[in-house]
Amino acid sequence: MLRHLAQPLVHCTPPPPSFAARSLHSSAPLWRGQAPTRRKRVSLDLINTLKSSGPQSSRQAALARLAQRAGNSRPSYGAGGAGRGGRGGYDNRKSSGPSTISRATLCHKLRQHLVEVWQGAPGSGGRPRRISPQIRSLASDLGVNEDELSRLTTKFSLQAAEAVPDEAWQERTKGESVPPAHTSFDMDEVAKTYIEEGPEEALWNASLAAFLAWVRTNVAVPPVQPNSSQSISTVTKLHLLASIADRRFAYEQYFSARQRRRKLILHVGPTNSGKTYNALVALARARTGAYAGPLRLLAHEVFTRFNEGKIGQEGKRVCNLVTGEEKRIVDPEAGLQSCTVEMFPLQKRLEVGVIDEIQMIGDPQRGAAWTAAVIGSTCDELHLCGEESVVELIQTIAAELGDECIVKRYQRLSPLVVAEKSLEGDLSKIRRGDCLVTFSRSNIFAFKRAVEQRTGLKVAVAYGGLPPEVREEQARAFNAGEFDVLVASDAVGMGLNLKIRRIVFESVHKFDGKNEIRLPTPQVKQIAGRAGRYGVHTPVSPSAPDFDPVEAGEAEDGKKAEQESTLGEVTTLDASDLPILREAMKEPIVQVRQASITAPPEAYKELYSILPASTPLSRVVSLSRAMTRTMPHYRSTGTGGIAFNTDTIAHIRPLTFEERYTFGLAPVNKRDAYVVESLMDFASSYAAGEPVFVDDWADKSGLFGLLERVDEAHAMRAELLADENAPKPTGDVKRSLISVFSPVTLSSLESNHRCLTLYLWLSYRLAPIFCDQKGARELRKRVEKAIETTLDGIKFERSDRSSGAKHKRAVASGMRV
Structure with a gap:
């Protein structure tokens, strides 16, 4: 057994991506903006003519050639090119702008951008202006004539520069209405994008959308000749692209929802106020x-509570479960369904719908799913x-x-206060019922070990990975x-109903990949709100929603429930962080x-069909986001990781648009090289028509061998713990146990779990393979059990904390026995 355990773990270190993954075409994003004009419609004849104007058979061959272009990307639209890591590819190190910018400065920079980029550099010796690299790249992406596009952009820039709403413009137009054909800019949106995403994104964003609006107006x-073999004109294509990207009236696509006047009922309040419970009671009825x-x-959790009759006094209700990777159909005729927001049944006529965590409607990654549920659901009451x-x-x-x-507004059911003092860096002051919040995986295990050593309390962990x-x-x-203390990441802020008496922030800053940043106020409040949950001593599920006072004390009368309401407290580990915490808790709500x-997928497909055959789907998504025009209270965002996923499998063929789009939506952690490799393997098998069986995949990946070593190490550790007189493990035994109960093993198990989750997600969409x-x-389930076993056996020590340092590392030092 020891010899077997001492063998190197086959799959603990995820393999690097294949050459194809490293050499995929890197596409630079385009940016969006707004220019309010009246909506125009393009005739179906024009659309059909354009769709049939170019050959489509070369698309797959072109995509296959992309894999051979290592490091070869198109010119960037912004100042930082792909080679500099600023625009090309899918580098997460997104540039950001200043913390603030004056209106006058922003107007000046926008006007300068319109002249330099959209007009081009002045020609020497009386020659015409030179076309800028950004406009050349745009012409290539759109598949339009470069010279004709340049003539249009020059005319546009002359008018647009005069329309930048600076003080002079405001003085000229004072008391006058802007003509409908006049170019306009939403400077508030430009300023927001300038600060959040950087100058190049913001300025290109605004000018591109304004240009398309200007063209349409x-x-x-030009007239379309029915029998002409001439290729589609630049102006015609620009009109069609602008029509596809017009999302100002996106709600019109949900015809059924627009046929009735719905009732939207907002339940708003802080964490632990019972708001979700009251909505669930309405759903149960x-x-x-x-x-x-x-x-x-x-x-x-909601699925289970409905089927067990634990929502109010309504009794058992048959409820089905539908998520991206799981379906449990208790009864095909059941009236109720519990799902993740992406799976909400928009086309099904319902009496009541409940959408939880509605503030995520503004999230740049997943918020579009909340928006679709709000504007597209066919519920009488939402x-x-x-x-x-x-x-x-x-x-x-x-x-x-x-x-x-x-x-409907709700108040917190139990009080929440900021402590007068911090823990002054002393972990021995951690007490039973505390949750210590830190922001790196290594710190979580470092503090777990340190708290156990200083206090003798048992510590559980929870983090996003x-x-x-x-x-x-x-x-x-x-x-x-079973555990006295919880050490967790910011993942504790949502989805877990915990019996926490006190939240302790190890820091109020976290590392964002480049710099130490202060925690956003909404996140501070969300995490702090986990302290003092109402009914803290009642038996509740850790993933249950907020409870109503009656629900919290359903086993006893209201008096006992009131007694079980506990004071929530929040503090910091270090004294220097406490004033920042107090300030954040006092700040008003960020709207x-x-x-x-x-x-929608149909818009991507239509755009995909009219662009050059060599255009990868990732660039189609970027182009769509750039051109999208919305009303001021909406903002265009991407579709999850579709750009990264589709570039990863761009070299795999044959795959249709629908199949590539499906793989693009798959849940893939792009920071996990093994999951990315598995995505390519799965897509390759699908393209070849070869069914993927889990046992074959696990055997090939070394997962079965890893699980066997974890099981054997667990059995050996159990024997050692069962014998009180047994000496602590030394030599080969200790080294063998350490090689299994290690962060490397844990990381490998987590990667395999993500791969299996990816497989399950695909199985509901591409079932034949x-x-x-x-x-x-x-x-x-076996992997989850192995992760729990490994967590129980890992022993970490915290590294030294230098003065003022907030990003720390921890080193593994053995096994806890």
Whole structure:
């Protein structure tokens, strides 16, 4: 056994991406903006003519050639080219602008951008102006004539530069209405993008959308000759592209929802106020309805509570579960459904819908799913639960849709206070019921070990990299008293209902990949709100939603429930952080001003069909986001990791647009090289028509061998712990156990769990190839058990904390026995 355990772990270090993954075409993003003009429609004849104007057979060959272009990307639209890591590819190190910029300075920079980029550099010796690299690249991407595009952009820039709303412009137009054909800019949106995403993104964003709006308003579409073999003109294509990207009236695509006047009921309040519970009671009383939450565990919890009759006094209700990677159909005729927000049944007529964590409607990654649920659901009553920060935005959307909007406000059921003192850096002051929040994986295990050594208390852990099931099991054990203290990342702020008496921030700053940044105020409040949950001593599930006072004390009378309401306290580990925490807790709520919105698959497909055959799907997504025009209370966002995913599999063929789009939406952590490699393997098998069986995949990857070593090490450790007189392990035994109970093993198990989750997600969409759901689900449970075993055996020591340092590292030092 020892010889077997001492063997190197086959799959503990995820393999690097293949050459194809490293050499994929890197596409630079385009940027969006707004220019309010009247909507125009392009004739179906024009669309059909354009769709049939170019050959499509060369697309797959062109995509295959992309894999051979190592490091060869198109020119960037911004100042930082692909070679500099500023624009090309999918480098996460997104540039950012200054913390603030004056209106006068911003107007000056926008006017300068319009002249330098859209007009081009002056020609020497009386020659015409030179076309800028950005416009040349745009012409290549759109598949239009470069000279004709340049003539249009020059005319546009002359008018647009005069329309930049600086003080001189405001003085000229004082008391006058701007003509409909006049170019205009939403400077508030430009300023926001300038600060959040950087100058190049913001200026290109605004000018590109304004240019397309200008073309539609000022340049007539040339007549289409039915029998002409001549290629489509630049102006015609620009008109069509602008029409596809017009999302100002996105709600019109949801025809069924627009046929009725719905009632939107907002339940808003802080964490632990019972807002979600009241919405669920309304759902329990309905004949048909659906709950949608941000996490699969929340959807599973609501599913379980409905089927067990634990929502109010309504008794058992048959409820189905639908998430991206799991479906549990208790009864095909069931009236209720619990799901993640992306799976909300928009086309199904329902009496009541409940959308949880509605403040995520502004999230740049997933917010578009909340927006679609709000504007597209066909519910008579739609209950929206979340923070006060979204009230004005939802009211604006409701007025736009012609829906009724009712706001119900809730107060926290138990008080929350900031402690007078910090822990002054002394971990021995950690007490039972505390949750220590830190912001790196290594710190989590370092503090786990340090707290156990200083206090003798048992410590559980919870962080985003853990599989949701393992995270919930750790939380359940903490709630049940099997652990005294919880050390967690910011993942504790959502989805876990924990019996926490006090939140202790190890720091109020975190490392964002480049710099130490202060925690955003909404995140501070969300995490702090986990302290003093109402009914803290009652048996609750760790993923249950907020409770109503009656629910919290349902086992006893209201008096006992009131006694079990506990004071929530929040503090910091270091004294220097406490004033910052106090300031954050006193700050007003940060309003969510814009709802995220993205183009539907049909729009991507239409755009994909009219661009040059060599255009990768990732660039189509970037182009769509850049050109999208919205109303001021919406903002265009991407579609998850579709750009990264589709570039990763760009060399794999044959795949249709729909198949590439499906793989693009798959849940892939792009920082996990093994998951990225598995995505390519899965896509290759699908393209070849070869079914993927989980046992074959696990055997090839070395997962079975890894699980066997964890099981054997666990059995050996159990024997050592069972014998009180047994000496502590030394020599080969200790080294063998350390080689298994290590962060490397834990990381490998987490990667394998993500791969199995990816397989399950694909199995619901591409079932003929990914046909082993049962095997994947069973193996994933084995991996979750192995992760729990490894967590129990890992021993870490905290590294020294230098003065003022907030980003720390920890080193593994052995096994806890």
